[in-house]
Amino acid sequence: MKRMGAAGLSCLLVAGAAWYMASNQERIDADERVSAMLPPPELRAAWEPEQPVQAISFGCQAALGVALLWFGARGIRSRRG
């Protein structure tokens, strides 16, 4: 139970960090800097999320990543034991 709590907490912490960093509009993403040097795109994405939605999506991605990492690490450890 304690380990589940730790896993959940680490998911929340990393998701929060990812959301916070993706929300920071003072810094310019390197990909966006390079894109700004290119001619206008030939195609547009059908769906381009607004910046706050994008930041939430990055948070969700990070949470999913940490959950998978926990699952994998726990599984390997239990097999070893």
Add this chain to the structure above:
Amino acid sequence: MHISEGFLPLTHAAAWAAIAAPFAGGGIARLSSRRDDRFLVAASAGYLFALTALKLPSVAGSSSHPTGVAVGTLLAGPVLMPALALVVLLFQALLTGHGGLTTLGANLMSLGVVGPWITWGLWRIAVRAGAQPKVAVMLAAFAGSLATYACTAAQLALAHPDATGGVGGAFVKFGAVFAVTQVPISVVEAVFSVTVLGVFERASGWAAAGREAWVRR
């Protein structure tokens, strides 16, 4: 390293997709043949998911994300990485608006193929040259991260050559923009990779470089 939707001409996008497809197919085949290693695959995928979601602050008012390829490559091998990168890139293209579907092949080449194979190759060379395991991992992770971005710069340079400098000039131009941001982040990623692999090895008993390389040694 994400080339956004529409920034590559369709011929280039199709060519990169055709080049990346066999690597993705090989990764998916490896994934299905190693069902016993699902926990290892989950850990590698999780690391890749988590790290590519972190837009770390860097110098000169910029930010970028680490690639996260080193840990997965050294745990599960480079053949598997395109399959994991494909899932991550699809997730990002569809849900975060980062990258794109037409540029998926090009992005897959940089994140799933070039980065992992450079990581893997350098790690092997460093280990054979007698480097300390931590130094070898650090060098490989640093080079793999930079190689991922160098690949993106090359892809963009081929698609958008400079009016005066041509493809080489454009590569230097795009590479310089990426380098300012990515060199410090690659250093951080290298240190982080050593730490995570060290924790993983102590906790799981699983040697860095996965079962395959471990058996071969």
